[in-house]
Amino acid sequence: MPEHTFILNGKPVTVDVEDDVRLLWVLRDVLGVTGPKYGCGLGVCQACTSHINGKAFNPCSVPVKSIRPDDEITTIEGLPATVGKDLHPMQEAWLEHDVAQCGYCQPGQIMAAVAKVKQARATGREITEADLDEIRNVCRCGTYHRIREAIMAGAQHF
Amino acid sequence: MMDGHNRLPQEQDEAAPHPHAGVGRRRFLGYLLAAPTLAVAVQLGEAAAGTAPAHAAPASLPELTRLFDFNDMLTDAALPTSGLITIQVHADGTASFALPRAEVGQGITTSTAMLIAEELDLPLEKIRVTLADARPELLFNQLTGGSNATISTYTPVRVAAAIARQRLLEVAAEVLDAEISTLTVRAGVVTAPNGRSAAYGSLAEKAASLKTVRVATDLKPRSAFSVIGTPRNRVDALASVTGRKQFAMDLQVPGAFPAMVCRPPTVNGTVRSVQNVDAVRAMPGVTDVAVISTGVAVRARTFGQCIDAVRALKVAWGPGTAEGESDETVLRELKAAEVPLAVPPLHVLAKTVEATFTFHFASNSALEPNCAVADVRQDRAEIWASLKSPIVAKEKIAAKLGLLPSAVTVHVTEGGGSFGRKLFFDAALEAAEISRAMGKPVKLMWHRTDEFRQGRTHPMATSRIRATHALGKVLTYEQRHTSVSTDFGHGLGEIITASAARLPVGDLAFSETIFTLTQQTPYDLGLHTHFLNEVDKGFNTGSMRGIYSPNVRCAQELVLDRLADEMGKDRLGLRRQLIKDDRARAVLDKVAELGGWGRELPSGMAQGIAVHPEYHGVVAVLAEIDCRPQTTGRHVPDACTGPRVTRVVCAVDVGLAINPKGLEAQMMGGIMDGIAITLTSGLHLKDGAFLEGSWDNYFYTRQWNTPPELDIVVMPPSSEKPGGAGELAVGAAAAAVACAYGAATGTMPTTFPVNHSGPLGFEPLPTVPPIPQSPTDGLDRAY
Numbered sequence: 001m002p003e004h005t006f007i008l009n010g011k012p013v014t015v016d017v018e019d020d021v022r023l024l025w026v027l028r029d030v031l032g033v034t035g036p037k038y039g040c041g042l043g044v045c046q047a048c049t050s051h052i053n054g055k056a057f058n059p060c061s062v063p064v065k066s067i068r069p070d071d072e073i074t075t076i077e078g079l080p081a082t083v084g085k086d087l088h089p090m091q092e093a094w095l096e097h098d099v100a101q102c103g104y105c106q107p108g109q110i111m112a113a114v115a116k117v118k119q120a121r122a123t124g125r126e127i128t129e130a131d132l133d134e135i136r137n138v139c140r141c142g143t144y145h146r147i148r149e150a151i152m153a154g155a156q157h158f
Numbered sequence: 159m160m161d162g163h164n165r166l167p168q169e170q171d172e173a174a175p176h177p178h179a180g181v182g183r184r185r186f187l188g189y190l191l192a193a194p195t196l197a198v199a200v201q202l203g204e205a206a207a208g209t210a211p212a213h214a215a216p217a218s219l220p221e222l223t224r225l226f227d228f229n230d231m232l233t234d235a236a237l238p239t240s241g242l243i244t245i246q247v248h249a250d251g252t253a254s255f256a257l258p259r260a261e262v263g264q265g266i267t268t269s270t271a272m273l274i275a276e277e278l279d280l281p282l283e284k285i286r287v288t289l290a291d292a293r294p295e296l297l298f299n300q301l302t303g304g305s306n307a308t309i310s311t312y313t314p315v316r317v318a319a320a321i322a323r324q325r326l327l328e329v330a331a332e333v334l335d336a337e338i339s340t341l342t343v344r345a346g347v348v349t350a351p352n353g354r355s356a357a358y359g360s361l362a363e364k365a366a367s368l369k370t371v372r373v374a375t376d377l378k379p380r381s382a383f384s385v386i387g388t389p390r391n392r393v394d395a396l397a398s399v400t401g402r403k404q405f406a407m408d409l410q411v412p413g414a415f416p417a418m419v420c421r422p423p424t425v426n427g428t429v430r431s432v433q434n435v436d437a438v439r440a441m442p443g444v445t446d447v448a449v450i451s452t453g454v455a456v457r458a459r460t461f462g463q464c465i466d467a468v469r470a471l472k473v474a475w476g477p478g479t480a481e482g483e484s485d486e487t488v489l490r491e492l493k494a495a496e497v498p499l500a501v502p503p504l505h506v507l508a509k510t511v512e513a514t515f516t517f518h519f520a521s522n523s524a525l526e527p528n529c530a531v532a533d534v535r536q537d538r539a540e541i542w543a544s545l546k547s548p549i550v551a552k553e554k555i556a557a558k559l560g561l562l563p564s565a566v567t568v569h570v571t572e573g574g575g576s577f578g579r580k581l582f583f584d585a586a587l588e589a590a591e592i593s594r595a596m597g598k599p600v601k602l603m604w605h606r607t608d609e610f611r612q613g614r615t616h617p618m619a620t621s622r623i624r625a626t627h628a629l630g631k632v633l634t635y636e637q638r639h640t641s642v643s644t645d646f647g648h649g650l651g652e653i654i655t656a657s658a659a660r661l662p663v664g665d666l667a668f669s670e671t672i673f674t675l676t677q678q679t680p681y682d683l684g685l686h687t688h689f690l691n692e693v694d695k696g697f698n699t700g701s702m703r704g705i706y707s708p709n710v711r712c713a714q715e716l717v718l719d720r721l722a723d724e725m726g727k728d729r730l731g732l733r734r735q736l737i738k739d740d741r742a743r744a745v746l747d748k749v750a751e752l753g754g755w756g757r758e759l760p761s762g763m764a765q766g767i768a769v770h771p772e773y774h775g776v777v778a779v780l781a782e783i784d785c786r787p788q789t790t791g792r793h794v795p796d797a798c799t800g801p802r803v804t805r806v807v808c809a810v811d812v813g814l815a816i817n818p819k820g821l822e823a824q825m826m827g828g829i830m831d832g833i834a835i836t837l838t839s840g841l842h843l844k845d846g847a848f849l850e851g852s853w854d855n856y857f858y859t860r861q862w863n864t865p866p867e868l869d870i871v872v873m874p875p876s877s878e879k880p881g882g883a884g885e886l887a888v889g890a891a892a893a894a895v896a897c898a899y900g901a902a903t904g905t906m907p908t909t910f911p912v913n914h915s916g917p918l919g920f921e922p923l924p925t926v927p928p929i930p931q932s933p934t935d936g937l938d939r940a941y
Contacts, residue, residue, distance in 0.1 A: 017460070018442045022932050025460035029416055034408035035401025037574070039525050040606035041465065041932045043939065044796075044853045047525060052940055061936030076401035091399045098391040098819055101827060102263025103398030104526045104574030110399060119941050133862045134794070138853050140525040140575045141263045142830025143823065144864040 005069045008033070009078025015064070023059035023067060024048045027075065035076035035107045039138065046137040049108035049115075050075045056115030076107035079114065083158060090114050093154030101141035109137045113151045117158075127155050185374040186317040189242065190325060190367035195249055197366070198321040199242035200314045202258065202299050243311075245274060245318040247326065251346055251359030253280055253319075256290035259311065260302040260546040261394075262524070262573035262580055263827075264884045265820035268393045269308055270315055272816055276385040277319035277378060279343040280358060282393065292548035292568035301648075302546035303581055303701070304676075305773040305882025308816060312880050313377075320375045329365040330356050380814075380878055387875065389819035394572070406543050406571045407603055411531050414599035415445060417592055418464035420454040420471045421612050423925035424846035425697060427478035429454060434472045441467050448595035452612075455592040457600055462932065465605065469927040479696040481846045485618070488694065488843065489516060492620045492640045495693040499624045499636050508628040511720045515623075515713045516909045519642075519841040519848070520616040521856055522702035523609040526574025532589035533599035538565045543586040544573025547648040551583035555590045577831070578701035579614055581648040605929040607851040615841060615848075616702035617642035621713035625683065630725055632736065635683035635717075639710055643692045644669050645699045673706055678771045679714065681736035703831055704885040707772055709910075711889035712836065712896050715768040716906055719897050729897070730755050730767055741811050741876050742769050745778035748809035748871055753780035762786035763804070766897025770890035773882030775812035779829065781805070781865075781894040785902040798838045798857035798919050801902070801912075803895055805867040808887060813877030822870045824883040829868070830859040832891025836899070838863065840911040842918065851923035851930070857913075 001016040008031070015030050024041070027033040027050075036059055039047030043061035050059055051074040052067075059073075067073065079088045087095075090113050100106045112135055120127040132148050139147065188200035245255045253274060261267045267287040275282045293300055299310070327348060331338040336350035349355040380386075397403035422428065429449050438456065439447045443463030448455045456467040530543035539559055545551050548568050556563040573580055589602035604613070619641035626634045646668050673690035690706065722732035730750050737743045746769050749755075755765060762785050769778040782805040792799050808825050815821045838857035842849040850856040857863075892910075900906040909915055923930050 018463070020934075021443075021460055021462040023936075025416075025462035028407075029460040029462075032410060034404070037405075037526070038407065038461065038603065039527075040852055041461075042606065042852050042854075042930060043933045043936060045525065045606070052937065055940040057940035058936045061933040061939070063934055066934070066937060076399075080400075087400070094399045095391065095395050098395060098823070100392060100395055100398035101265070101823055102524070102526070102573060102575045103394065103403045104263075104405060104524075106398045107401040115941055129866060135861045138525060138858060138860065140523075140577070140858060141823075142827035142859060144830060144859065144861055145826055145868045146823070148861075148864070 004064045004067065006067045007070065007072045009074055010081055017064060019065035020063045023062045023064050023073070026064045027059060033075055033077060037104055037108060039105065046112060047105050047108040049111040049137065051111060051115065054118070056112050076111060079111065088114065089157035090151070090154035092157070093150040096153065097146045097150040099143050099146040099150050101143055105137060105139045109139065109147055112137050113147070113154065117151065117155045127151065186313070186320070186377060187372060187374050188317050188321040190321070190371050190373055191244065192367055192369050193246065195362040195366050196247040196322060196325055197244055198318050198325065199244040200318045200321070202243045202296065202311065202314045243314060243318065245322055247322055247358055247362045247365065249359050249362050251357055252284045252286060253278060253322070254286045254288065255315070256288050258290040258293060258296055258300040259307045260544060260570055260573055260576070260580060261289060262544060262546070262576035264307070264824060265392055265817065266307045268390060268820055269816040270311065271393050272385050272390060273312065273315045274319040276383060277316045278323050280346040282385065282390060284346060287393065289570040289572070291570060292545070292552040294549050294552065294563060296549065300549050305884040305886065308880045309774060309882055316377050317375060320377055321373055324375050325365045326358055326361050329361045333361065333364065386816055387814065387818070390817050391819065403572060405526055405574050406529050406531055407601060409531055409542055409571065411533060411542065411599055411601070414531050414533065414601040415457050415459060416461040416464050417455055417457040417589070417600040417602045418461065418468050418605060419450065419452060419588065419608070420456065420468040420473060421608050421928045422453060422475045422478060423928060424478040425480040425612065425848070428476035430474040430476045432471060432473050434470070438467050438470050441470060446596040446598065448592060450588065450591050450595060452588055455595065457592070457596055457598065461603060465929060465932065468929055469931060471927070478846055483696065483843060483846050485518060485843050488618050488642060489620070491693050492618065492642070495691050496620065496622055496640045497638045497689050497691050499622065499638060504626055505628040505633055508626045508633055509724060511625045511627070511717060511724060513623050513713070513717055513720065513906065513908065515621045515716070517619045517621070517709045518910065518914050519618045519843060520702060520835055520839055521610050521613060521841055521850070522578040522616055522700060523613050524573070524575030524577055524579050527606060527609050528579070528585035528604040528613065529602060530586040530589040531599070531601050532586070532593040534559060534590055534593035537561070539590055540567045540569070541586050541590060542569045542571050543583065544571050544576070544580050545583050545586060546576060546580045547583065550648055551586050554583065555587055558587060559590055559594055577703045582614060582700055583648070606853070607923060607929045610841065610850040610856055611848045611928070612698065614698050614700040617644050617697065617699040619709055621709060623713055623717045625717055625721060627721055627725055632683050632721060634685045637688040637710065637714065639673070639688065639690045639706060641690065641692050641706070642697055642699060643695045644701065644705070646672065676705055676707060676772065677710055680738055680742045680769050680771045680776070681718065681733065682738055683736065703828070704888040707770065707885070707889040708832065708835060708892045711768065711770050712893040712910065715893035715897055716900060719900060720906060728756070733767065733769065737769070742771055742776045745769060745776055745809040745811055745873060748873065749778045749780040749807045752869060752871065753805070753807035755780065760786065762902055764898050764901035766894040766899070766901060768890045768893035768897060770886065770893070773886055774879070775810065775881030775883065775886055777808060777810040777825065777886050777890045779832070779887065779890040779894040780807040781891070781898045783895065783898040783902050785899065794862045796854045797860065797862060798913065799862060801837060801899060802863060803833050803865045803898070806865045806891070807869045809871040809873060810886065811873040811876050812881035812883055812886070814875045814880045815872050816880050818872040821872055821883050825870045825887045826868065828885065828887025829891040830864070831888045833863060833895055834859045836892045836895040836910055836912065838911050838913055840914045842914070847925055849918065849922040855920040855922070857919070
């Protein structure tokens with residue numbers, strides 16, 4: 001089996017797995033990193049949203065062979081370390097607003113939220129309601145309103 | 159009817175005010191158990207029974223629901239037979255409780271921990287609420303449904319905690335050398351007047367009982383509550399936001415490799431033959447292939463390789479249970495089965511309003527798909543899954559495997575949503591069958607596309623209504639709800655079987671009984687009848703957050719708008735005129751006031767208002783919708799946009815809200831569900847198969863459909879006891895949105911979701927192979 005190396009939550013990892021296995025399954029089934037959730041495997045529900053080199057992406061839609069050795073993959077488990085804290089400010093905001101219901105989509109929601117805030121800043125502005133409308137992550141419990149409140153609050157702190 | 163009610167066990171009404179404190183207060187019974195540290199137990203149900211006194215509505219015939227409703231039945235079902243539930247206090251100062259209910263996001267582990275914290279005087283963070291394995295000795299008392307969890311556990315859990323506290327105080331009195339009545343407790347520390355103190359942890363072993371004894375205790379009066387009724391954050395919030403919360407598919411069970419099933423192209427199709435088993439078994443990562451009753455199962459190192467294997471299988475399929483059926487054929491079947499309306503003698507000046515509504519199939523799929531881990535051996539089996547009816551699951555799995563139920567261990571895991579879906583144990587049963595067939599542990603997960611196509615649906619239904627009015631009064635109201643059969647095979651049926659003899663419902667069928675026990679009308683509509691008739695058992699159906707209520711409520715509120723218009727009355731005004739009870743009037747008035755009922759809005763925007771009583775609670779919703787072309791025409795890639803609900807105001811009275819913050823969350827979710835089922839969420843049936851196959855086909859509410867403004871008001875307590883919350887808001891929200899849509903467009907909607915008849919908003923995925931391959935362009939879409 002081919003070997004694939006990349007940086008996962010700050011540490012290099014190497015896995016033996018076929019080239020075309022999507023990264024989500026490499027993370028979950030091979031490496032046992034279960035923060036990113038399966039919700040569709042189609043790049044639609046965004047429950048597996050993680051970061052690659054700081055940008056949000058869906059590991060369900062990327063074959064492991066497309067990941068380079070120096071690519072930094074961050075899952076929800078590694079998010080706090082990106083700011084050198086026990087919790088990322090966006091996670092703190094999530095707690096403050098008691099956003100989660102079942103919690104299944106929440107790792108993906110938080111990873112998307114952090115990227116969305118940064119995406120707005122990259123264009124020289126802060127996140128707006130219109131940006132929130134673009135977030136595709138499905139929350140079947142319907143916590144959307146608290147997600148919006150938490151993102152706006154969390155954005156004040158990083 | 160009254161006789162049937164009066165035979166029910168009665169509890170002295172704790173709700174009654176006690177002008178003379180301590181006089182007439184009921185003592186509650188429980189047990190100190192023989193255990194290494196303090197363990198107390200109560201019978202679940204024993205202390206929780208009791209129904210509101212019967213009283214008839216003033217003008218309408220009394221509805222059965224006002225005498226004895228569905229929740230009374232669920233609560234009552236457990237009384238004579240339930241086992242014990244146990245709270246333990248540990249040497250580290252924590253208390254633990256294994257809740258015999260499913261946590262699927264509704265927040266009952268938090269509210270249950272609050273009950274214990276309240277009566278035990280221990281901080282919330284020192285209480286661990288886990289989910290109990292299937293416990294057959296609890297008989298009917300391990301079913302999570304009907305928004306009954308809090309109603310049925312409220313008193314027993316408090317009694318157990320109160321007994322624990324009492325025992326700890328008895329021991330503390332000895333240790334601290336003080337009279338028990340002089341002791342005070344704060345945050346799990348007992349303090350004596352002499353200043354000496356002892357933490358619960360230090361007392362836990364001394365408080366342990368050598369033998370099991372029965373003891374009595376009092377409960378705190380509501381005036382002494384400091385936890386119940388205060389807004390608290392969820393006890394599992396940190397686990398959720400850090401990704402540490404473990405769902406079934408996150409468990410590491412040795413040897414349990416991923417498994418998926420290649421499913422038929424039509425609903426419940428059957429396997430005739432498989433042409434390439436050996437070739438598929440030789441694919442990378444694949445370990446096993448086996449034909450099972452629902453398709454062809456594959457097991458592999460990763461789910462990705464399961465997907466590859468499912469797609470590679472060449473299967474000859476036999477017909478299913480809905481072969482050739484489409485929305486149109488089912489609708490014809492429903493119309494043919496409608497119970498006729500029976501026009502009563504009319505006032506000479508009476509005018510008639512008639513309407514028929516169609517509610518299309520909808521999916522109750524959660525975001526966590528059907529899944530289960532199964533390790534089946536020759537003589538035993540172990541199952542892990544989120545299950546709302548774990549006892550029935552255990553019995554059915556045992557029967558399927560030919561094992562004694564005692565040889566099957568069923569662990570209830572945290573659930574990633576339910577909405578009715580997890581009342582069934584489809585994946586657990588299937589996982590057990592696969593593990594048996596392969597002789598290996600498996601971690602079975604359904605593909606998202608399977609969820610929509612072969613998963614449970616809210617049955618398609620019609621509601622036909624005829625109402626008459628004269629001289630400003632509603633004289634008659636008839637509603638005939640006709641539905642594709644709802645499957646209650648998850649245990650509700652068994653409860654009804656057990657309860658039927660004591661229920662005042664005669665020989666109604668299960669679903670008719672549930673309909674009769676759940677459908678309440680908040681309005682005085684004169685001579686009022688409503689009936690359910692069911693047809694066609696060919697579909698995989700089940701309850702979907704509210705069973706029949708969202709459809710029935712939506713239809714009734716739309717007809718009320720018509721009646722108001724015909725009678726020349728304000729739509730809120732007519733509701734206020736007809737509303738039966740004060741709690742309902744209060745929530746209606748609250749949303750009308752906060753939402754500015756009747757305020758000026760641009761053409762194409764409008765308000766709708768509705769009220770729904772159920773589960774010993776009542777909720778009102780006011781919705782504002784924007785149907786202007788610039789809004790309905792807005793474009794989001796691969797999305798369903800259309801009208802947007804711009805504002806929702808909700809007021810809820812559940813009697814006593816244990817955790818107002820959690821209650822608000824349940825209302826929020828119910829509102830999003832109501833918006834979805836009215837505007838966008840439906841399934842299209844064509845040639846025996848559902849066309850939807852992804853969340854970009856099945857349009858559950860997304861951020862672009864979410865109301866930018868949302869206000870939820872939890873009303874002050876109106877009772878000493880909590881009502882149910884999980885399903886309560888869906889009906890009122892669905893109806894308010896439908897009424898707003900009708901007002902904004904000038905046309906009463908009659909088909910739901912309203913976009914169902916329009917052009918299909920997506921290109922259907924193929925049915926063979928049954929699941930799509932995962933994309934490979936994820937990096938291109940990174941942001």
